[in-house]
Structures are given as C-alpha cells and as structure tokens.
Amino acid sequence: MAKRKKKQNLIYLSLIIIVAAIIGGSWFYSHHTREVSNSYAVSETATLxxxxxxxxxxxxxxxxxxxxxxxxxxxxxxxxxxxxxxTYAQINYNGKNYFVRATDIELKMNNEINSYLTQSGLPHAKITKQILSIFEQRGYSTSSGNPRGVVIHDT
Known part of the structure; x- marks a missing residue:
C-alpha cells in the first residue's frame, strides 16, 4: 500500500512539474516575442x-x-x-540582418536637408523636450504676429 501511495505521489508531482513548465514556458515565450503592428522601409546609415x-x-x-x-x-x-x-530597426552588418532598438542607433545625417540645417545654426531640440522654451518667439514673428517659419525635421 505504501509503495502504491508513493508511486501515486510521484505521478502527481510529475504532472505538477509538467503543468508548471508549460505555464512558465508560455509566459517566457509571450514576454520575449515581439508582435509587429507596423513597419516601413528606409535606407539610412547609422552607428550602434x-x-x-x-x-x-x-x-x-x-x-x-x-x-x-x-x-x-x-x-x-x-x-x-x-x-x-x-520600435526596432532592422540593420545590415557585413551582409547579415540583425535587429536593434531604434533608440540604440545614431543616424548619420548625410543628406542635403540635414547638411543645410546643420549649417544654418538653428537651435536643436529633441521632440520629447519643450521646444517653446528653446526657440526665441519674438525673433521669428512678423509685424502681423505670424511666424516667418518653423523648421521641424525628423529623419
């Protein structure tokens, strides 16, 4: 009788371990897979x-x-x-594709628009910061109160 009880306990323990492994594996998988909601192609150069x-x-x-x-x-x-x-970037290094968070790369600004903006001397702000406090508002307005122009360039 004791042998039968011991065997039954081993079966229950095995079932508990299997169920825990399935639950743990599915939790681990669900937290490490990334479902894509949107994507778009680009052609840019960056450094890691x-x-x-x-x-x-x-x-x-x-x-x-x-x-x-x-x-x-x-x-x-x-x-x-x-x-x-x-947001993840698909990168190519030595002919192989890899994936990296977009915040972990720094784009090389080498197109004509970026060159012009760099040479213009305009102040630079990240979109996450308050732009109004960086730019002087009066210097950009006309006598009618309308601005001469605003440059927002995101590449």
Missing part, C-alpha cells in the same frame, strides 16, 4: 551605441555581439505592439 542589444530576429532571446560604434545600414523599422510599444 555601446549599450546596444542586438538580436538575430525580433523573437530572439539571445543577444548577438557586434563591435561598438559599428557602422550599419538600416533597412526597415518595426513598431511592436507588446507592452512597451518599442
């Missing part, structure tokens, strides 16, 4: 930040090591619809 986390795919868990400040080509951006709504 030293803290960049690089992956082989959007659902990859293990990171890939690339050199710090590596020059990469950005092919596409992906907006994920998980908890954080992160």
């Amino acid at each position: 930040s030293s803290s960049a986390r690089i992956y082989n795919s959007l659902s990859a868990i293990q990171r890939v090591n690339l050199p710090d400040q590596a020059l990469v080509k950005v092919n596409r951006y992906y907006l994920t619809s998980n908890d954080n709504d992160d």
Whole structure:
C-alpha cells in the first residue's frame, strides 16, 4: 500500500512539474516575442551605441555581439505592439540582418536637408523636450504676429 501511495505521489508531482513548465514556458515565450503592428522601409546609415542589444530576429532571446560604434545600414523599422510599444530597426552588418532598438542607433545625417540645417545654426531640440522654451518667439514673428517659419525635421 505504501509503495502504491508513493508511486501515486510521484505521478502527481510529475504532472505538477509538467503543468508548471508549460505555464512558465508560455509566459517566457509571450514576454520575449515581439508582435509587429507596423513597419516601413528606409535606407539610412547609422552607428550602434555601446549599450546596444542586438538580436538575430525580433523573437530572439539571445543577444548577438557586434563591435561598438559599428557602422550599419538600416533597412526597415518595426513598431511592436507588446507592452512597451518599442520600435526596432532592422540593420545590415557585413551582409547579415540583425535587429536593434531604434533608440540604440545614431543616424548619420548625410543628406542635403540635414547638411543645410546643420549649417544654418538653428537651435536643436529633441521632440520629447519643450521646444517653446528653446526657440526665441519674438525673433521669428512678423509685424502681423505670424511666424516667418518653423523648421521641424525628423529623419
């Protein structure tokens, strides 16, 4: 009787472990897969930040090591619809595609518009900051009170 009870307890323990493994695996998978809600193609050049986390795919868990400040080509951006709504960039390095958070790359501003804006001496602000406090409002207005123009350039 004791042997039968011990065998039954082992079966229950095995079932509990299997159920826990299934629940844990599905939780782990759901928190590491990234569902794409939108994407668009680009052709940009960028450098990787030293803290960049690089992956082989959007659902990859293990990171890939690339050199710090590596020059990469950005092919596409992906907006994920998980908890954080992160934007990932698909990058190409030495002929292979990788994925990295868009905040972990620094775009090389090498087109004509960027060159013109850099040479114009206009103040620069990040969109997340209060732009009104950086720009002088009176210097840009006309006698009618309308502004001469505002440059907002996001590339």
